[in-house]
Amino acid sequence: xxxxxxxxxDQQALLQALRDALGAAHVLIADADDTLERHLVDxxxxxxxxxxxxxxxxxxxxxxxxxxxxxxxGTSVVPQGGNTxxxxxxxxxxxxxxxxLNLSRLNRVLAVDPANLSITVxxxxxxxxxxxxxxxxxxxxxxxxxxxxxxxxxxxxxTNAGGTQVLRYGTARELCLGLEAVxxxxxxxxxxxxxxxxxxxxxxxxxxxxxxxxxxxITAATLRLYPRPKGQATALLACPDxxxxxxxxxxxxxxxxxxxxxxxxMAHLPLQLVQQHHPDVARVMAxxxxxxxxxxxxxxxxxxxxxxxxxxxxxxxQALLEQAMQDGLLTQATxxxxxxxxxxxxxxxxxxxLSERAEGLMVKHDIGVPTSAMAVFINDTEQAIKARxxxxxxxxxxxxxxxxxxxxxxxxxxxxxxxxxxxFEHAVNExxxxxxxxxxxxxxAEHGIGVLRRDxxxxxxxxxxxxxxxxxxxxxxxxxxxxxxxxx
Amino acid sequence: xxxxxxxxxDQQALLQALRDALGAAHVLIADADDTLERHLVDxxxxxxxxxxxxxxxxxxxxxxxxxxxxxxxGTSVVPQGGNTxxxxxxxxxxxxxxxxLNLSRLNRVLAVDPANLSITVxxxxxxxxxxxxxxxxxxxxxxxxxxxxxxxxxxxxxTNAGGTQVLRYGTARELCLGLEAVxxxxxxxxxxxxxxxxxxxxxxxxxxxxxxxxxxxITAATLRLYPRPKGQATALLACPDxxxxxxxxxxxxxxxxxxxxxxxxMAHLPLQLVQQHHPDVARVMAxxxxxxxxxxxxxxxxxxxxxxxxxxxxxxxQALLEQAMQDGLLTQATxxxxxxxxxxxxxxxxxxxLSERAEGLMVKHDIGVPTSAMAVFINDTEQAIKARxxxxxxxxxxxxxxxxxxxxxxxxxxxxxxxxxxxFEHAVNExxxxxxxxxxxxxxAEHGIGVLRRDxxxxxxxxxxxxxxxxxxxxxxxxxxxxxxxxx
Numbered sequence: 014x015x016x017x018x019x020x021x022x023d024q025q026a027l028l029q030a031l032r033d034a035l036g037a038a039h040v041l042i043a044d045a046d047d048t049l050e051r052h053l054v055d056x057x058x059x060x061x062x063x064x065x066x067x068x069x070x071x072x073x074x075x076x077x078x079x080x081x082x083x084x085x086x087g088t089s090v091v092p093q094g095g096n097t098x099x100x101x102x103x104x105x106x107x108x109x110x111x112x113x114l115n116l117s118r119l120n121r122v123l124a125v126d127p128a129n130l131s132i133t134v135x136x137x138x139x140x141x142x143x144x145x146x147x148x149x150x151x152x153x154x155x156x157x158x159x160x161x162x163x164x165x166x167x168x169x170x171x172t173n174a175g176g177t178q179v180l181r182y183g184t185a186r187e188l189c190l191g192l193e194a195v196x197x198x199x200x201x202x203x204x205x206x207x208x209x210x211x212x213x214x215x216x217x218x219x220x221x222x223x224x225x226x227x228x229x230x231i232t233a234a235t236l237r238l239y240p241r242p243k244g245q246a247t248a249l250l251a252c253p254d255x256x257x258x259x260x261x262x263x264x265x266x267x268x269x270x271x272x273x274x275x276x277x278x279m280a281h282l283p284l285q286l287v288q289q290h291h292p293d294v295a296r297v298m299a300x301x302x303x304x305x306x307x308x309x310x311x312x313x314x315x316x317x318x319x320x321x322x323x324x325x326x327x328x329x330x331q332a333l334l335e336q337a338m339q340d341g342l343l344t345q346a347t348x349x350x351x352x353x354x355x356x357x358x359x360x361x362x363x364x365x366x367l368s369e370r371a372e373g374l375m376v377k378h379d380i381g382v383p384t385s386a387m388a389v390f391i392n393d394t395e396q397a398i399k400a401r402x403x404x405x406x407x408x409x410x411x412x413x414x415x416x417x418x419x420x421x422x423x424x425x426x427x428x429x430x431x432x433x434x435x436x437f438e439h440a441v442n443e444x445x446x447x448x449x450x451x452x453x454x455x456x457x458a459e460h461g462i463g464v465l466r467r468d469x470x471x472x473x474x475x476x477x478x479x480x481x482x483x484x485x486x487x488x489x490x491x492x493x494x495x496x497x498x499x500x501x
Numbered sequence: 502x503x504x505x506x507x508x509x510x511d512q513q514a515l516l517q518a519l520r521d522a523l524g525a526a527h528v529l530i531a532d533a534d535d536t537l538e539r540h541l542v543d544x545x546x547x548x549x550x551x552x553x554x555x556x557x558x559x560x561x562x563x564x565x566x567x568x569x570x571x572x573x574x575g576t577s578v579v580p581q582g583g584n585t586x587x588x589x590x591x592x593x594x595x596x597x598x599x600x601x602l603n604l605s606r607l608n609r610v611l612a613v614d615p616a617n618l619s620i621t622v623x624x625x626x627x628x629x630x631x632x633x634x635x636x637x638x639x640x641x642x643x644x645x646x647x648x649x650x651x652x653x654x655x656x657x658x659x660t661n662a663g664g665t666q667v668l669r670y671g672t673a674r675e676l677c678l679g680l681e682a683v684x685x686x687x688x689x690x691x692x693x694x695x696x697x698x699x700x701x702x703x704x705x706x707x708x709x710x711x712x713x714x715x716x717x718x719i720t721a722a723t724l725r726l727y728p729r730p731k732g733q734a735t736a737l738l739a740c741p742d743x744x745x746x747x748x749x750x751x752x753x754x755x756x757x758x759x760x761x762x763x764x765x766x767m768a769h770l771p772l773q774l775v776q777q778h779h780p781d782v783a784r785v786m787a788x789x790x791x792x793x794x795x796x797x798x799x800x801x802x803x804x805x806x807x808x809x810x811x812x813x814x815x816x817x818x819q820a821l822l823e824q825a826m827q828d829g830l831l832t833q834a835t836x837x838x839x840x841x842x843x844x845x846x847x848x849x850x851x852x853x854x855l856s857e858r859a860e861g862l863m864v865k866h867d868i869g870v871p872t873s874a875m876a877v878f879i880n881d882t883e884q885a886i887k888a889r890x891x892x893x894x895x896x897x898x899x900x901x902x903x904x905x906x907x908x909x910x911x912x913x914x915x916x917x918x919x920x921x922x923x924x925f926e927h928a929v930n931e932x933x934x935x936x937x938x939x940x941x942x943x944x945x946a947e948h949g950i951g952v953l954r955r956d957x958x959x960x961x962x963x964x965x966x967x968x969x970x971x972x973x974x975x976x977x978x979x980x981x982x983x984x985x986x987x988x989x
Contacts, residue, residue, distance in 0.1 A: 127751070129904075175698050183675075196969065209667060210869050211869060214988055217966060222704065266618065267728045271758065320758035383696065456701060481705055488973055500702055
């Protein structure tokens with residue numbers, strides 16, 4: 014790759030122009046300030062970049078100015094929200110020539126419209142801020158994920174974030190009604206609207222959503238809100254095998270319908286790790302363990318919401334579970350009888366990544382397969398991995414209701430560092446992604462492509478789709494100004 | 502516009518190549534057969550075209566061949582499903598040089614996957630066929646609209662069809678998981694998949710959906726299925742004014758949540774027309790009329806579904822209506838007590854277009870505004886129309902739950918034919934669309950752009966959006982092979 018700017022004078026001129034436009038206080042030079050490091054390293058600390066500057070525009074108009082200036086100077090831009098990408102999507106490359114466009118100052122809630130069940134927010138709002146603003150109006154913004162206290166809604170939309178309530182409410186894409194965005198030419202597209210239906214031309218909104226900042230910079234969004242459920246019932250269930258867990262999911266969909274808001278799965282091993290590293294947190298599973306203290310093969314965490322009452326939510330769930338128990342789909346069940354028990358159950362699920370981290374490096378995957386193929390996929394992939402690396406450990410958990418698993422593999426001890434570890438990562442990716450492909454699945458269900466999965470995408474995505482994607486990128490950003498090297 | 506083909510020899514060579522590829526029986530020459538007329542005239546009989554031939558490929562591979570041949574001969578292609586477009590989207594232009602690509606032979610249901618709640622069908626399947634295939638598996642495909650017995654699922658997706666259950670289940674876009682499509686280069690994109698989450702690159706699926714055959718030819722789709730509701734309650738309600746109708750909608754969303762599957766509105770005048778032309782059908786409103794036989798200002802048709810039972814659906818609805826009645830949001834209510842009463846209520850709604858037709862020509866609009874702006878929009882637009890044309894009649898009905906109205910205006914008697922009628926159409930469009938724009942609405946909520954709304958789109962869509970759309974069209978179909986003159 015050739016450098017995008019001529020070093021020296023041009024860079025100084027760009028920086029000066031940026032300072033003139035945004036004010037010197039909002040054009041930060043990383044060299045001068047170690048506290049800026051967090052803008053240059055990704056969440057998992059796999060990618061360390063450098064930047065010419067980190068700029069913090071105040072509004073869409075200043076974002077447009079930044080893009081215009083960068084385009085004029087042939088400098089590329091890396092948009093950044095909360096910098097919580099798990100695939101290296103929001104840090105600059107190592108050249109030190111890129112501008113990091115941090116959107117954290119675009120943090121206003123612009124409007125809440127209860128009669129239209131919608132909210133309009135700027136892109137730099139934390140996801141938690143959007144949730145709170147909805148709650149303050151007695152409504153629900155249902156997007157919910159682990160990093161909600163630090164990720165931004167702009168990043169959620171740019172990566173089409175998923176999370177724990179997709180089953181009922183959909184991903185970030187399905188929660189978005191309208192967008193405001195800045196194009197690669199530095200024009201503002203005013204596409205904010207609160208309509209449920211609009212068939213006036215190509216779906217630019219959904220094209221920008223999930224494009225990871227490579228086709229435009231999202232500066233604001235109008236989002237769907239929902240009534241808050243009046244009651245919620247949460248259960249922790251022991252399933253004998255994955256077939257039973259999938260059969261129970263099918264029944265839950267029929268029986269609970271839209272009430273079913275979450276259906277999470279946790280395998281034996283990740284739960285063991287929680288027991289080991291966070292025994293207090295694991296205590297909520299006490300009733301699910303056998304007399305000799307053994308954990309079940311799979312534990313399901315299920316939420317049923319009701320628009321009537323807490324009691325109604327409980328009764329509907331209880332009826333489902335009693336029948337499922339009789340039919341052998343589950344062996345034990347615990348219903349949360351109050352809010353703190355419910356939180357304890359969710360805390361178990363949320364503590365898995367932490368417990369996993371205590372065990373050292375994992376090769377992580379965020380894969381999806383149709384739920385009807387899940388049991389065979391799980392079985393075949395595990396067999397293939399164990400056949401080749403008998404000592405590898407598989408940490409499997411995730412959003413079974415959406416067919417989405419976090420499928421992490423730990424190398425055998427003799428391949429856990431250095432070159433051997435890199436070779437293991439490469440080889441185990443091959444095995445996992447080959448199986449995903451065989452079952453018509455996806456190599457990235459919710460985390461996106463970023464840098465981490467780019468080569469894999471190019472290798473496995475159908476050539477026709479790649480060629481359409483490249484044509485679109487070339488059409489909308491011919492100079493390669495926006496987040497180059499991500500996705501494609 | 503310059504002609505796309507050199508007449509004569511080239512056309513004959515193309516026809517011969519098409520015959521060789523599809524068999525002579527599936528390359529139909531309109532001149533030779535009057536029964537082909539239905540492929541050349543649109544549903545509303547506003548657009549009469551000519552075609553070089555109507556071709557009927559058997560599968561995606563033959564569709565690809567047709568596109569390759571047409572591209573090679575510089576001939577453009579008009580894809581056609583059930584030819585039920587209301588905006589002239591699926592008939593050829595008047596030049597007689599275009600190829601009509603009729604997809605009716607791609608009519609197989611390829612797979613039903615109950616455990617994944619999905620169905621895979623070819624594009625030429627009638628919507629009713631998809632609904633039946635789902636029902637045969639005990640499941641629901643919720644897309645439902647007036648032309649479901651003659652429109653195809655490919656057309657529904659190409660135009661992002663809406664209908665009566667969008668409120669709960671979304672438009673065609675939201676019901677689609679994966680697509681197979683043929684590009685302008687005649688390549689097949691194999692994008693059929695049954696995943697709820699997939700973040701591997703740009704959203705080509707949603708870009709093709711709603712692009713009206715101008716970016717690719719949809720040949721098959723994997724669609725979401727839902728559990729069939731176990732009970733349904735339907736009510737016909739009299740509302741004193743639009744503010745009350747919108748306030749009742751807001752309550753219904755809170756109280757019924759996902760149970761609320763339809764919320765249709767019908768104004769006084771269209772109901773009068775049903776009374777006049779189809780008195781038997783209007784009888785279902787008997788309990789809503791006042792003692793002197795006057796109809797209410799607005800009638801609401803509401804469906805509440807339950808995943809528990811018929812009784813549960815009724816009880817929940819009844820509780821909502823009792824409170825709303827006390828609070829003055831409605832003045833009369835009739836609940837259907839059996840399936841035939843429910844059908845009679847829906848038949849009332851469905852008979853409006855027929856009754857309207859008996860009254861002569863209407864200037865039709867398919868507009869949307871945020872529901873929170875609906876009452877003011879209705880009031881202001883009516884005032885503006887009546888101020889200028891006191892004798893104009895406004896026939897207003899539609900999907901209030903989605904903020905989508907069919908807002909049709911009949912010219913005063915002295916402007917109902919010839920040049921005066923065309924001038925009236927132009928002028929009333931201006932008034933309606935100006936108001937739509939003022940309330941941040943859409944000039945086409947569910948019917949799309951086609952030919953009918955193209956000039957209006959270019960006039961009213963933000964320039965930045967138009968320029969992105971043109972860049973995408975140019976990138977994916979530089980030769981203009983696919984449905985030229987539609988949308989853009």
